[in-house]
Amino acid sequence: MVTDDVRALSEALAADPSSVVFVQLGEALRRRGQVELAHRVAARGLERHPQRPDAHDLVARIAIDRGDFARARAEWETVLTLAPGHPGAQKGLGFLCFQQGELDEAARYLGAALAAAPGDASLAAALDTVRAATSDAWRAPSGRASAIGGAPAGTALAAPAAPAPPFAPEPADARTLFADVLGDATRTALLLDRDGYVMAGQHVGADGRDAGADIGAQLSGVSDEADRAMRHLGLGRWRQIVFEAEAASVAMAPGGDGVLLVTAPRAVPLGFVRRLLERSLERAHRWLERGT
Amino acid sequence: MTSAFGTVLTSLIRHRGVTGCMVVGEQDGIIVDSSLQIGVNGTAFAALTASLYRRARRSAAAAGFGETGFFELDAEHGRVCAAGRNDLVLVVVAGERVNVGLVRVEMLKALEVLS
Amino acid sequence: MKFSVAENWVEAPLKQFVDEARVQLAVLLHPSGQVLGQFGFARSVDVMTACALSAAIHASAGELGRLVEGKPFTGLHYAGKARQLFLAQVPIAAGSLVLLAVFDDESSLGVVQLFFREFCAAMRAAAPASAASPPALAGDFERELNRNLAVMFGRA
Numbered sequence: 402m403v404t405d406d407v408r409a410l411s412e413a414l415a416a417d418p419s420s421v422v423f424v425q426l427g428e429a430l431r432r433r434g435q436v437e438l439a440h441r442v443a444a445r446g447l448e449r450h451p452q453r454p455d456a457h458d459l460v461a462r463i464a465i466d467r468g469d470f471a472r473a474r475a476e477w478e479t480v481l482t483l484a485p486g487h488p489g490a491q492k493g494l495g496f497l498c499f500q501q502g503e504l505d506e507a508a509r510y511l512g513a514a515l516a517a518a519p520g521d522a523s524l525a526a527a528l529d530t531v532r533a534a535t536s537d538a539w540r541a542p543s544g545r546a547s548a549i550g551g552a553p554a555g556t557a558l559a560a561p562a563a564p565a566p567p568f569a570p571e572p573a574d575a576r577t578l579f580a581d582v583l584g585d586a587t588r589t590a591l592l593l594d595r596d597g598y599v600m601a602g603q604h605v606g607a608d609g610r611d612a613g614a615d616i617g618a619q620l621s622g623v624s625d626e627a628d629r630a631m632r633h634l635g636l637g638r639w640r641q642i643v644f645e646a647e648a649a650s651v652a653m654a655p656g657g658d659g660v661l662l663v664t665a666p667r668a669v670p671l672g673f674v675r676r677l678l679e680r681s682l683e684r685a686h687r688w689l690e691r692g693t
Numbered sequence: 694m695t696s697a698f699g700t701v702l703t704s705l706i707r708h709r710g711v712t713g714c715m716v717v718g719e720q721d722g723i724i725v726d727s728s729l730q731i732g733v734n735g736t737a738f739a740a741l742t743a744s745l746y747r748r749a750r751r752s753a754a755a756a757g758f759g760e761t762g763f764f765e766l767d768a769e770h771g772r773v774c775a776a777g778r779n780d781l782v783l784v785v786v787a788g789e790r791v792n793v794g795l796v797r798v799e800m801l802k803a804l805e806v807l808s
Numbered sequence: 809m810k811f812s813v814a815e816n817w818v819e820a821p822l823k824q825f826v827d828e829a830r831v832q833l834a835v836l837l838h839p840s841g842q843v844l845g846q847f848g849f850a851r852s853v854d855v856m857t858a859c860a861l862s863a864a865i866h867a868s869a870g871e872l873g874r875l876v877e878g879k880p881f882t883g884l885h886y887a888g889k890a891r892q893l894f895l896a897q898v899p900i901a902a903g904s905l906v907l908l909a910v911f912d913d914e915s916s917l918g919v920v921q922l923f924f925r926e927f928c929a930a931m932r933a934a935a936p937a938s939a940a941s942p943p944a945l946a947g948d949f950e951r952e953l954n955r956n957l958a959v960m961f962g963r964a
Contacts, residue, residue, distance in 0.1 A: 606757075619752045626748045627766060629828065630741040630773075633922070634734070637769025644749050647759025651749075664758070671797075722918020740918030747916075 407433070414442070419449050427459045436466045454484035461493055470497060488517045492524065499531055507531045512584030519673045528584075575601040576611070578688055582680045587666050589613070590681040592688075594659040597621030601688065602681075604664065617662060624653055624660040641678065643671060652678040657689045701783070701803040702728040708799070710791030712771075715784045716807070717743045719777055733786055738773065742784045746775040762804075763797050776800045778807040813845035814956035821930035822847065825909075829923040832891070833910040836898070839863060843956050844905065852957040862895055862908040869895075885917055894920050898928055900935040 410426035423446030430439035440463050447456045461476035474497055480490035495510035508531045515524045578601040579590035591602040597618045604613040627639045642653045645667065652663045652674045663678045698716045705714040706728040715727035715735055722740035729735045750761040764775040774785040774796055783800055787793070811826065813819045818836055822845045826834050833848035835855060841863035849855045865884070873881030883896030891912050898905040907927070909920055 616756045619756045623745070623749050623752055626745045630745050630766075631768060632828075633737055633741060634768075634773070636771045636773070639766055639768045641767040642749075642765070643767075644753070644764040645762045646753040647762075649753075649758040651753065651758070717918075720913070720916060722916040722922075736918070737922055740916065740922045744916055744919050 418445075421446070421450060421453065421456075423450075424453070424455050424459055427463065431459075431463055431466060436463060439463050440467065452483060454480045454487055454490075457483065458487065458489045458493075461490070465493070465497075473497060486513070486517060488514050491517070495527065495531075499527075504531055508581060512581060516585035516588075519669050525673075525676070575688075576603040576613075578602055579681050579684055582684050583663075583677060588669070588677060589616075589664050590677070591617045591662045592656055592659065592685045593617045593621050593662060594657070597659070600657070600659070601685065602662075616664070620651065620653065620662055621660060624655070641675065643675060643678075645671065650674045654678055654682050656682055656685045661685050696726040698726045698806060701806050702726060705783075705785055705796065705799060705803070706730075708787075708791060708796055710788045711785055711796065712788060713738065713784075713786040715739050717782045717784055719743050719747050719780045719782045725781065729786075738784060738786050742773050742775050743782050745773075746777055746782050746784075750777065763801060765793060765797070774800060776804055778804045781807045783807060811845075811847045812960035814959050815844050817934045817936060818845040818931075821927050821934055824930060825907075825923050825927040828926070829909065829911070829920045830915040831909040831911040831920065832914075833858075833908075835859060835862065835908045837862060837906050837908070839866060839904065839906055843960065846960060848910075852960070855957060855960070858908060862906055865895060866897070866906045887917075892917065894924070896924060898931055900931050902935065902937055905931070 407426065407429050410422055410429060413422045414420055414426055423442050427439045427443040427446065430436075430442060440460075443456065443459045443463055447453075447460055450456050457476045457480045461473045461480065464470070464473035464476060474494065477490040477493045477497070480487045481494075484490075491510045491514035495507050495514060498504070498507035498510060508528065511524060511528045511531060515521060515528055518524060578592070583590055586605065589602065589604040591604060591613050592600045594600050599613045599617045602613060603611045604616045606612050623642060627642060631637070631639050638655070640654060642651075644651050648667060649664045650667055650669060650671055652665075654661050661678065661682050663674060663681055665674045665677065696716075702714050702716070705711055713727065713729040713733040713735060715729070715738065716725040717723065717739040718725060722743040724735055724739045727735050727739075745766065746761070746764050749764055753759065753761045762776055766773045771789060772787045772791060772793060774787070774793065776783050776797075783803055785796055785800060787796065811823060813822065822834065822836055825831075826847045831847070834846065835843060835849070835858050836845040837843050837859045841859045843855055843859050846855050846858075849858070869884055870880035870882075873879055880897075883894070885895075886893040891910055894907075894909045894911070894917065896907055898907050907924065909924075911920060
């Protein structure tokens with residue numbers, strides 16, 4: 402039985418075959434499980450509107466449902482060509498790469514998607530799972546290697562068939578130590594020694610200059626102050642400091658002999674900034690344990 | 694007779710896990726008004742938290758991040774939160790089980806009173 | 809910045825106070841003006857001046873307090889444009905001493921007061937019985953003053 406929305410959309414498309422309503426109609430049909438019909442609608446619409454990113458995105462999702470992964474990948478890559486940073490395409494390619502065992506690529510795409518939608522818990526969980534598959538240092542929140550939450554409808558992505566690649570070595574350049582953890586160039590992490598000097602990470606400003614040394618020096622004083630306060634307040638040792646400024650949120654934690662510092666644009670929720678701090682701290686501890 | 698901050702302090706101390714709250718001068722670290730449970734060393738918390746908040750505020754400004762609003766320190770046996778305006782800092786001392794998100798919202802609203 | 813003491817038992821409490829309170833200058837003295845320890849001064853003449861003025865201010869403050877409320881004022885605070893001054897009595901078993909501290913916006917009055925209280929506790933615990941005894945004669949006083957300054961500035 403045809404529902405009202407599908408009927409209305411079908412009528413609109415019939416009245417004007419060049420209408421972009423085909424995108425909504427195709428999605429509605431896909432969600433109802435009418436994959437082949439959705440495919441025909443999407444394919445015809447794409448012929449008329451080859452430059453629309455949402456049309457290619459729709460075709461990609463339908464291709465996943467039909468098991469045509471190569472087509473799905475090609476379509477999402479086209480989406481990113483037409484609309485760089487398209488979150489649906491990044492998410493889709495992330496899931497696709499995960500299924501095909503390309504874990505580093507999966508982490509890259511999902512990290513970028515999460516950066517655009519930091520509040521998306523399913524994306525965060527997906528990224529956790531990818532990282533868990535990549536390294537034994539990361540634990541998936543559920544503790545199981547199973548389907549990633551939030552996968553495109555109709556997709557059942559399980560643990561990759563190919564064995565997980567061995568742990569990827571840390572980057573030779575310590576400045577990029579946290580790049581994949583942070584997932585977005587607007588977020589920064591700096592590992593400072595006890596004197597406030599930068600050991601790893603960077604803070605690249607709008608002018609392209611790495612201001613990490615200055616930022617680190619300024620903010621390391623906060624941890625000194627915290628150390629003093631903790632000696633006299635009976636609260637034990639401090640574990641984290643977070644504070645919100647107009648242009649950025651800052652999170653800090655003791656790391657090695659010094660402190661780890663994470664900054665993120667103010668739009669990033671404070672809880673997510675803390676999560677970035679925790680992940681960066683794990684990365685920093687691993688790096689330090691390796692004797693770097 | 695309660696000060697202008699009495700309502701704010703009364704409201705904050707009611708949150709589960711909050712053991713003390715104070716309005717403190719940021720420059721001198723001296724308590725302006727407070728509501729403290731027995732055993733909380735308000736003088737020490739006031740002086741050291743105001744100093745810590747001031748350091749964070751200055752560091753953030755020097756780093757180009759602008760003015761600082763909410764500040765939280767999480768320690769092994771409790772937390773301290775601070776939010777400041779007009780040379781006054783609202784300080785909240787809490788145990789580990791506090792709903793800090795709720796406290797943060799209320800502290801940010803209370804900044805209007807500090808204005 | 810140089811830290812020096814004329815009496816060994818003063819060193820640990822004074823150093824702790826200076827480190828924690830982050831003051832720029834500190835001098836510990838007998839109420840008579842004889843220096844026991846200093847931090848941050850470059851010249852002995854500056855220490856002498858600080859001690860003399862601190863002793864005088866402390867004595868005046870004490871008398872003012874007696875006039876105003878029947879007991880001496882034991883501490884005062886002055887806030888200048890860039891620096892602040894804290895002058896207070898340090899009670900010990902044998903009497904009392906005086907502490908002068910100067911600080912800028914790296915510290916605050918609340919912090920200085922907080923660590924001053926800890927300093928007083930540490931001094932009470934560390935001070936020998938004769939610690940607060942001032943010299944009885946003017947001649948002895950000048951010799952003791954010069955000796956203390958020489959000890960602290962490394963010319964003894």
